[in-house]
Amino acid sequence: MDASLLRALEAVVGKDGLVSQPTRLVPYESDGLAILRQRPDLVLLPRDTGEAAACYRLLHEAQVPIVARGAGTGLSGGATPVAGGVVVGTARMRDVLELNTEDRYARVQAGLVNASLSRECDPHGLFYAPDPSSQRACTIGGNVAENSGGPHCFKYGATTQHVLGLVIVQHDGTVLDLSGPIVDPDGYDLVGLFVGSEGTFGMATEVTLRLTPKPPVVETLLAVFDGLEAACDSVTEMIAERLEPSAIEILDQLTIRAVEDSVFAAGYPTDAGAVLLVEVEGLEEEVAVTSEDIRAIFARHPVLEVRSARDPEERLKLWAGRKGAFGAMGRIAPDLYVADACVPRTKLAEMVRATIEIARERGLRLATVFHAGDGNLHPNICYDRRDPDEVERVLDAGRAILERCVDAGGSLTGEHGVGIEKLEQMEYLFSEADLAAMCRVRDAWDPERRMNPGKLVPLRACGEIRAAALPS
Numbered sequence: 001m002d003a004s005l006l007r008a009l010e011a012v013v014g015k016d017g018l019v020s021q022p023t024r025l026v027p028y029e030s031d032g033l034a035i036l037r038q039r040p041d042l043v044l045l046p047r048d049t050g051e052a053a054a055c056y057r058l059l060h061e062a063q064v065p066i067v068a069r070g071a072g073t074g075l076s077g078g079a080t081p082v083a084g085g086v087v088v089g090t091a092r093m094r095d096v097l098e099l100n101t102e103d104r105y106a107r108v109q110a111g112l113v114n115a116s117l118s119r120e121c122d123p124h125g126l127f128y129a130p131d132p133s134s135q136r137a138c139t140i141g142g143n144v145a146e147n148s149g150g151p152h153c154f155k156y157g158a159t160t161q162h163v164l165g166l167v168i169v170q171h172d173g174t175v176l177d178l179s180g181p182i183v184d185p186d187g188y189d190l191v192g193l194f195v196g197s198e199g200t201f202g203m204a205t206e207v208t209l210r211l212t213p214k215p216p217v218v219e220t221l222l223a224v225f226d227g228l229e230a231a232c233d234s235v236t237e238m239i240a241e242r243l244e245p246s247a248i249e250i251l252d253q254l255t256i257r258a259v260e261d262s263v264f265a266a267g268y269p270t271d272a273g274a275v276l277l278v279e280v281e282g283l284e285e286e287v288a289v290t291s292e293d294i295r296a297i298f299a300r301h302p303v304l305e306v307r308s309a310r311d312p313e314e315r316l317k318l319w320a321g322r323k324g325a326f327g328a329m330g331r332i333a334p335d336l337y338v339a340d341a342c343v344p345r346t347k348l349a350e351m352v353r354a355t356i357e358i359a360r361e362r363g364l365r366l367a368t369v370f371h372a373g374d375g376n377l378h379p380n381i382c383y384d385r386r387d388p389d390e391v392e393r394v395l396d397a398g399r400a401i402l403e404r405c406v407d408a409g410g411s412l413t414g415e416h417g418v419g420i421e422k423l424e425q426m427e428y429l430f431s432e433a434d435l436a437a438m439c440r441v442r443d444a445w446d447p448e449r450r451m452n453p454g455k456l457v458p459l460r461a462c463g464e465i466r467a468a469a470l471p472s
């Protein structure tokens with residue numbers, strides 16, 4: 001990289017905000033999708049919107065590709081710099097700028113870790129509802145870019161339902177201040193459009209978020225089954241009966257054993273074929289009635305045991321097991337490929353069977369843990385990335401799983417985004433006209449296509465469509 005550009009960038013972010021030594025660049029080679037790696041030329045860590053904007057301006061003048069990065073916990077290759085260039089990270093942008101407990105919103109820097117916000121709000125009887133299992137590491141900016149979900153998004157909705165405003169640094173360094181907090185803003189909903197854009201529209205530097213009152217009563221149920229099928233069928237029935245717990249999560253046997261052997265041990269029975277974790281929230285009477293209805297559904301399936309967390313400590317333990325499940329799988333194999341797709345909830349059991357079959361046919365080990373209430377499957381393939389043949393089989397299984405879910409009327413991603421991982425399947429799911437519309441939107445935000453190039457919209461489709469459908 002040009003020495004004068006480096007000097008100018010260092011003048012903006014300071015020595016501590018510029019990473020260029022090859023060994024220190026290694027952690028930025030990939031996100032949680034460790035199969036795909038590419039080292040950036042440089043990493044910049046601005047401290048606020050002004051510094052980020054100045055970096056973007058300089059990189060615009062030099063026409064350098066930019067990848068925004070939060071904590072790098074993404075699972076679809078979103079923060080992996082496939083075209084090289086510069087990674088601009090939010091690791092030094094972690095402040096809560098405003099906590100308004102009366103109007104119930106918070107304005108935060110994009111690098112704030114998700115779980116920190118609920119910790120800050122707790123004394124005021126409020127919390128931030130979207131709770132990805134990675135919430136102790138992932139950032140609010142990453143959540144916005146991926147429109148992240150989490151166990152409790154079944155009741156409260158995914159990130160997009162909680163973002164009231166944004167400050168965005170655009171491709172050329174200009175700043176859009178859409179910081180809200182207005183519930184129904186005039187004009188185009190640019191905030192809504194930005195959420196889920198996976199870093200291809202520029203960088204969110206500040207985010208205004210809705211805060212939610214903590215429910216007065218919470219009950220957490222653990223239902224134990226001898227197989228996945230009965231657990232899935234119970235969920236299908238809960239949805240059909242219009243029951244509204246706040247979270248419905250399933251863990252299969254391999255996952256249960258990995259969790260119980262790890263520091264996240266939650267007291268799940270290790271001989272169970274599957275466990276279902278269901279949370280019910282609200283007023284005391286409401287919780288009692290819903291919980292009784294759910295127990296009645298369990299009783300119609302071969303449930304082995306149903307128990308309710310005795311106290312807040314046991315509840316936290318049950319959730320720590322669920323949220324630590326991906327980490328615990330490190331005990332099974334060195335690497336984990338976390339597939340992510342949504343299917344209609346009437347097809348849960350059928351699709352879980354299909355994913356098991358796909359893995360079996362390719363000689364792969366599969367552990368399943370997922371947001372069952374949203375029909376959001378996470379078939380996790382345990383593998384070793386040092387074995388090229390196994391890597392090929394993993395990628396092939398990933399493709400097959402996604403296509404089966406689309407064929408069943410589902411979508412390519414429940415919450416992890418398209419990134420690089422699902423580019424090919426975008427052409428499987430969307431028509432040429434759909435992709436052309438996406439390309440035009442992308443071009444409006446980033447006419448030079450330097451913002452996280454190679455992600456989300458297949459370039460081949462974009463290139464061909466651009467020639468055919470867009471003025472040059």
Ligand SMILES: Cc1cc2nc3c(=O)[nH]c(=O)nc-3n(C[C@H](O)[C@H](O)[C@H](O)COP(=O)(O)OP(=O)(O)OC[C@H]3O[C@@H](n4cnc5c(N)ncnc54)[C@H](O)[C@@H]3O)c2cc1C
Binds near residue numbers: 137416
């Ligand atoms: C153990 C584990 C459990 C997980 N559980 C869940 C879960 O329950 N639900 C869920 O939804 N996800 C889950 N994930 C995936 C991941 O944590 C989420 O996608 C998360 O939102 C990524 O945040 P991050 O800060 O790590 O972003 P990164 O991985 O750094 O980036 C993700 C994407 O966002 C873009 N980006 C990052 N910051 C910004 C910004 N400020 N402005 C614009 N673009 C930006 C990047 O360019 C990239 O495309 C899990 C991951 C792991 C490893």
